[in-house]
Amino acid sequence: MNNIIEVTGVSKSYGGVKANSNVSLSVEKGGITGLIGPNGSGKTTMFNSIVGYHPIDEGSIKYDGQEISKMQVPQIARLGMLRTFQQTRIYGAMNCVENMLISLPHRKMNLWDALKRNTREDHERAGHLLEFVGLYEKRYLRSGSLSFGQQKLLEFAMALMNEPTVLLLDEPTAGINPTLINGLIDRLRRANTEFGITLFIIEHNMRVIMNMADKIYCLAHGEMLAEGKPEDIQDDQRVIDAYLGAH
Amino acid sequence: MDEILFNISLLIDYPIVNLKIIIDGVMIGALFALAAYGLALVWGVMNVKNLAQGDFVIAGGYVALMLSKAGINPLFGVPLAFVVMWGIGWVIYKVIITRVIERDLFTSLLATFGLAIMMAQLMNLMFGSDAQSVNLGYDTLRFADGIIDVPIAKLIGVGMAAVLAIAVVLFMKRSRMGQAIRATAQDARAARVLGIDTEKVYAFTFGLNAAICGAAGAIIVMIWVIQPFYGIGYSVRAFVIVTAAGLGNLPGVIAAGLGFGAAEQYGAHIFGDGYKQAIAVILLLLVLFFRLLQQRRNRQVLK
Amino acid sequence: MNKKFILYAVLLAFSVAAPFLFPNYQTQLATLWLMIIVALTWDMTGGQMGYNSLGNIFFYGTGMYVCAVITIGLYYDVGEWTNASRTEIFTFSDRQYFTGMVLGILGAGLFCAASAYFIGMLTFGLRGPYFAIGTLGVAIAAGEIVSNIEWLGGGQGVSMPIYNGDFDTFKTLIYFEYAILGVGLFVFLNWLYKTRFGAAINAIRDDEEKAEAMGIHTLRYKLVTWAMSAFFVGAAGAISAFQLIHFEPLETAYQTINLGIFMVVCVLLGGKGTLWGPVIGAIMFQVFKETTWNYFLGWQWVALGALIVIVVVFFQDGLMGWLRLKRPEWFGVKVEQKTSEAGA
Numbered sequence: 029m030n031n032i033i034e035v036t037g038v039s040k041s042y043g044g045v046k047a048n049s050n051v052s053l054s055v056e057k058g059g060i061t062g063l064i065g066p067n068g069s070g071k072t073t074m075f076n077s078i079v080g081y082h083p084i085d086e087g088s089i090k091y092d093g094q095e096i097s098k099m100q101v102p103q104i105a106r107l108g109m110l111r112t113f114q115q116t117r118i119y120g121a122m123n124c125v126e127n128m129l130i131s132l133p134h135r136k137m138n139l140w141d142a143l144k145r146n147t148r149e150d151h152e153r154a155g156h157l158l159e160f161v162g163l164y165e166k167r168y169l170r171s172g173s174l175s176f177g178q179q180k181l182l183e184f185a186m187a188l189m190n191e192p193t194v195l196l197l198d199e200p201t202a203g204i205n206p207t208l209i210n211g212l213i214d215r216l217r218r219a220n221t222e223f224g225i226t227l228f229i230i231e232h233n234m235r236v237i238m239n240m241a242d243k244i245y246c247l248a249h250g251e252m253l254a255e256g257k258p259e260d261i262q263d264d265q266r267v268i269d270a271y272l273g274a275h
Numbered sequence: 276m277d278e279i280l281f282n283i284s285l286l287i288d289y290p291i292v293n294l295k296i297i298i299d300g301v302m303i304g305a306l307f308a309l310a311a312y313g314l315a316l317v318w319g320v321m322n323v324k325n326l327a328q329g330d331f332v333i334a335g336g337y338v339a340l341m342l343s344k345a346g347i348n349p350l351f352g353v354p355l356a357f358v359v360m361w362g363i364g365w366v367i368y369k370v371i372i373t374r375v376i377e378r379d380l381f382t383s384l385l386a387t388f389g390l391a392i393m394m395a396q397l398m399n400l401m402f403g404s405d406a407q408s409v410n411l412g413y414d415t416l417r418f419a420d421g422i423i424d425v426p427i428a429k430l431i432g433v434g435m436a437a438v439l440a441i442a443v444v445l446f447m448k449r450s451r452m453g454q455a456i457r458a459t460a461q462d463a464r465a466a467r468v469l470g471i472d473t474e475k476v477y478a479f480t481f482g483l484n485a486a487i488c489g490a491a492g493a494i495i496v497m498i499w500v501i502q503p504f505y506g507i508g509y510s511v512r513a514f515v516i517v518t519a520a521g522l523g524n525l526p527g528v529i530a531a532g533l534g535f536g537a538a539e540q541y542g543a544h545i546f547g548d549g550y551k552q553a554i555a556v557i558l559l560l561l562v563l564f565f566r567l568l569q570q571r572r573n574r575q576v577l578k
Numbered sequence: 579m580n581k582k583f584i585l586y587a588v589l590l591a592f593s594v595a596a597p598f599l600f601p602n603y604q605t606q607l608a609t610l611w612l613m614i615i616v617a618l619t620w621d622m623t624g625g626q627m628g629y630n631s632l633g634n635i636f637f638y639g640t641g642m643y644v645c646a647v648i649t650i651g652l653y654y655d656v657g658e659w660t661n662a663s664r665t666e667i668f669t670f671s672d673r674q675y676f677t678g679m680v681l682g683i684l685g686a687g688l689f690c691a692a693s694a695y696f697i698g699m700l701t702f703g704l705r706g707p708y709f710a711i712g713t714l715g716v717a718i719a720a721g722e723i724v725s726n727i728e729w730l731g732g733g734q735g736v737s738m739p740i741y742n743g744d745f746d747t748f749k750t751l752i753y754f755e756y757a758i759l760g761v762g763l764f765v766f767l768n769w770l771y772k773t774r775f776g777a778a779i780n781a782i783r784d785d786e787e788k789a790e791a792m793g794i795h796t797l798r799y800k801l802v803t804w805a806m807s808a809f810f811v812g813a814a815g816a817i818s819a820f821q822l823i824h825f826e827p828l829e830t831a832y833q834t835i836n837l838g839i840f841m842v843v844c845v846l847l848g849g850k851g852t853l854w855g856p857v858i859g860a861i862m863f864q865v866f867k868e869t870t871w872n873y874f875l876g877w878q879w880v881a882l883g884a885l886i887v888i889v890v891v892f893f894q895d896g897l898m899g900w901l902r903l904k905r906p907e908w909f910g911v912k913v914e915q916k917t918s919e920a921g922a
Contacts, residue, residue: 079791083574100574105793117788119781130781132774135793139802142775142795190792324707374891380707381630385842386890388632392835393883400876511718514711553722556715560700563712567703 032057032194032226033078033109038087038097040070040077047073048250050087055194060220060227062241064234064261066270070250071230072114075196079111080104091194106135108193112200116179120172124163124182127171128154131186154189161185161215177204181212188219194226195219201233213239238262246270282545295423296540302429303499304536305436308529309491310509311516312440313484319522320460320480321376326387327367328488329509330394335360335489336496337402340409349409349497353435356493357486364485368478376477391506398503408500432494439490443483444525456480460522508552512539515559518566593761597753604749608821610864611756615814616837617844617856618763619807624842625850626771627803628783629702633713635838636720637808639831640693641686641815643724646736648685649678660731670739678739683755683816690812691805698801705786714834721832735826738819752821759817763810767853770806779803783851839886846889849898858897 033055040048047070055061065071077084080101089097096104119127129146158164161181166174171182180203187195200216201209213236219225231237237244238258246254246261248270254261261267286292310332317323338359339352371390375383413427447453459466459476467473495501516535520527535558542554597604616638623629650659653674670678697716704712725733741748770776778799781789790796818825825831832838840863848859866885874881901908 080574083572100571101787102790102793102796105791106795108793110793111791113788113791117785117791119784119788121784122780126777129774130777130789130794131792133793134774134778134795137774139775139798142778142799143770143773145773146777186792324711371887371891378894381710382890382894384632384707384710385630385846386887388839389883389886389890391883392839392886393880396879396883400880507718511715518708547726549726550722553719553726556719556722559715560712560719563704563708563715564700567700571703 030057031055032092033228034088034090034093035074035078036088036090038074038077038089039085040073040082041085046250048077048084048247051247051250051252052087053245053252053255055226055228056243057226058220058224059242060217060229060240062237062244062258063228063230063247064232064237064244064267065247065253069247069270071247072198073250074247075111075198075230079109079196108135109196110187110190110192110194111196112183112187112198114198114202116176116183118171118179118183118186120170122171123169124158124167124171124174125151125154127182127186128158128189131189133189133191136191157185157188158182160188160218162211177208180204184212184215184219188223188225191223192225194228197227197229197231199230199232201231201236209233209236216240234262278547279545286544289422291422292544296544297537298423298425300537300540301533302433302536303540304533305433305529306491306495307509307512307516307536308532309436309440310488311513311520311532312443312525312528313487314513315517315520315522315524315528316456316480316487317484318517320456321372321463321477322380323372323376323383323387323481324380324514325484326384326510327391327394327506328484328513329506329511330391330398331360331364331485331488331506332492332495332509333398333501333503333506334363334394335492336501337398337492338489339493339496340402340407340501343409349411349493350431352409352493352496353490356489360489360492361482361486363489365478365482367485368481372481373474373477391510395503395506402503404503406500406502407496409497411497426498429498432498435494436491439487440525440529443487452476452479508555511559512555515555515562518559519562590761593757597750601746604746604753606864606868608749608753608756610861611753611760612814612818612837613840613844613860613864614857615756615760615763615810616841617848617860618760618767619810620841621845621850621852621856622767622803622807623800625845625852625855626776626783627779627800628786629800629804630706630710630842631713631804632710632834632838632842633715633717634807634811634841635832635834636697636713636717637690637694637811638815638818638837639717639720639724639827639833641690641812642819642825642831643730643736644689644812645682645686645816645819646738647730649682649739650736652678652681657729660729660734660736668739670742672742675739675741679820682819683813686816687809687813690815691809694805694808695801698804699797702797702800702804717832717834717838721828721834724832725827731826733827735824735830736819737824738822740823741820752817755817755820756814759810759813764853764857766806771853775799775802780851843886843889845896846894847896849896849900849902852898855896855898862897 031054035054036052038048038051039046051074063071063074076082077097078089080096080099084097087097088095091104091107091109094107096107119130122130129150132146132150134142155164155167158167161184163178163181163185166178171179174182180200184200201212204212216227217240220227229237229241241258244256244258244261245252246267253270254264254267256264310328314325314328317325335356338356339349342352342355343349367390371386372383375386411428415424415426417424447457455466455471455476456479458469458471459473463473466476492501512535516528516531519535520531538558539551539554543551546554596607600607616634620631620634623631647656650656653670654668659668701709701712701716724730730736778789778794781794782796782799786796822830844859844863845856846859847862848857849855871878895903
């Protein structure tokens with residue numbers, strides 16, 4: 029099996045509330061994997077466990093065969109796993125190009141490389157990726173003055189600039205103008221095919237995720253409810269019940 | 276080095292010395308706990324980390340000192356210092372603190388640091404740089420062949436500290452203002468929505484903090500000595516205790532205060548009195564790093 | 579570009595000529611350079627990286643002591659020197675003096691850089707106010723501990739060797755040592771802030787969690803920045819040791835409330851996070867201090883405390899921050915007018 033992320037039997041509770049109990053999933057290298065579930069089903073908790081924002085109670089999380097459930101956030105990030113935030117996080121006081129240049133893959137640099145100035149290629153790549161997400165015209169604007177949707181696109185471009193192996197996206201289409209969603213789906217797919225980035229996506233919008241993912245996991249009440257191909261998930265009665273609140 | 280080993284062997288050979296150190300430590304720790312509780316209060320309610328905490332203590336001490344110089348029993352200095360420091364605290368709040376509450380934490384830290392310098396220097400100009408104290412003229416109780424000596428003045432002081440602590444706790448639990456303070460500490464915005472005048476609560480809290488510190492200082496001047504520049508030491512101690520105990524946890528603050536007093540006395544016994552200040556600071560660093568390791572296990576940092 | 583070059587050339591020429599133009603103010607001018615150095619180094623972590631240290635004075639004091647130990651230890655036994663300096667007189671030949679000086683200054687800088695790296699491994703887990711208090715703790719503890727070490731002269735402090743030549747030459751020498759260190763620091767920072775490293779430490783300041791999530795080596799960069807800054811503070815401390823001839827631990831070396839807080843005030847006055855802010859702030863502060871100090875009739879320190887409070891409360895963005903607000907175009911902030919396009 030060629031799984032880049034392997035989660036086995038992970039449980040996590042906050043106080044008395046079980047946010048995740050005995051969850052197992054795996055993300056195949058080079059593919060697009062989706063994670064869905066109703067509000068409060070523990071999707072973001074799962075993400076945070078993987079990237080190391082809190083300790084897990086039990087279970088194991090492996091990245092490329094390496095156990096990461098005890099590692100700290102910066103160490104995990106440097107393995108090449110990048111996450112975007114549900115609430116976008118960009119450097120609001122800087123302009124878009126500066127945001128892009130900060131996103132250069134520092135994990136691949138030693139101190140000596142870091143003590144150099146950005147090269148012409150870096151600038152070109154930043155411009156190219158900003159064009160890719162459609163922000164080229166606004167590249168010298170303070171990024172804090174962009175609209176929420178544009179900031180999300182900028183964060184996505186920054187993620188691509190970072191050349192991650194795996195990209196974890198927390199609701200990439202939330203808050204984005206519906207007319208632009210198709211464009212975003214297209215770009216996500218191209219990020220997967222052209223740049224070879226493995227995607228692991230939390231998404232509320234069923235249409236989006238059904239269109240993109242090779243494999244979908246569905247959480248409900250912190251437990252794994254169903255997994256399978258989009259077609260299977262779409263017809264799964266348990267998933268439909270969970271979303272309609274029939275539990 | 277030999278001296279240190281000798282001091283340690285003394286502790287082992289004569290267990291009674293331990294008891295003496297612990298009694299001394301607990302007594303001074305009770306007063307540290309008061310200052311620390313004040314800090315926990317302003318820290319928790321308005322998120323201001325007050326570095327002038329120790330200077331409030333010393334200022335309270337000088338109030339009691341002036342009173343005794345005027346020929347009045349210094350025990351009355353404790354309530355007087357409480358009232359006077361309340362007033363000073365209120366003025367400081369209105370002039371400085373109210374302008375830094377909403378700002379980032381470093382602003383309040385630095386502003387109160389400037390305030391601490393200003394207060395220490397003012398007291399230096401007004402009272403001179405000598406270490407001073409008030410002699411109550413009471414007897415000293417002696418136990419265990421005179422190894423343990425407890426001046427009655429110290430007992431009175433600790434008793435007054437306890438009374439003050441209990442009064443404050445009751446006030447926070449029972450009174451409407453106490454409830455408002457606790458509500459503001461939990462969520463200032465919600466409190467404002469519910470009609471609590473948070474500005475008033477803040478001013479009150481800061482005044483109360485200064486008053487508690489002032490009373491503690493008035494007790495300290497009767498049993499130890501004060502000096503204009505001792506303030507920073509008390510501020511550091513208050514920070515150690517609050518960092519170790521956490522906010523809004525009075526039993527924790529008292530326990531940490533007493534423990535800290537004992538630890539400091541042990542340190543002073545082993546390494547010599549010259550290291551007292553250094554020991555307080557090193558304890559701060561130890562507490563910070565212990566909390567850091569704790570947070571690391573939670574994959575978090577100390578913010 | 580050319581205009582900038584001329585400006586720098588004029589400033590540099592003025593710096594070289596200043597001690598000869600104003601020979602009576604050489605000491606004040608030297609102190610001005612010291613203030614510029616400590617302000618610029620404080621800004622490296624405080625302004626550019628968002629880590630407000632209250633304990634950078636630790637490196638100043640440590641630099642003094644390390645320099646003294648190296649300079650004296652090269653030719654004499656340090657314990658004997660600090661012990662006997664009151665009864666017996668040791669002499670340094672010119673050659674010994676200058677060898678000791680160069681090695682002492684360099685050694686102090688390197689030692690402080692190394693100690694910043696190691697202390698940073700512990701303190702950089704602390705954020706915000708905890709970092710400020712933790713570093714303040716380090717500085718206070720160091721002063722107290724050093725003043726209890728007899729080998730380092732205890733509370734009495736240490737006397738440095740004395741220059742054999744005349745006093746005016748000595749003052750000029752000290753001035754130029756500070757000036758060279760200061761200019762070197764400025765040129766260094768001018769380069770550093772334009773590198774990827776400079777951008778990365780700004781990223782740490784603006785949102786450290788995001789920087790971590792993007793795989794930036796946050797801890798490494800923080801340690802390196804602090805070490806670089808400590809190198810210059812340590813070297814400046816070493817020069818101060820020679821300048822003052824005698825220093826003692828609490829009032830001069832680990833002077834937490836004088837220089838330790840002045841550097842922060844200078845940076846705030848001039849403007850955090852800019853290259854010129856700390857320089858301008860240091861000049862403003864030093865001029866204010868030198869011109870008004872004598873009129874306060876013993877109330878200087880109270881006034882200083884008040885100044886800190888006023889600057890922090892009312893003028894925290896400093897001169898550069900105020901200018902940036904009024905004249906954003908001077909700082910290269912571009913505002914494209916093409917906002918009519920359909921946004922997302």
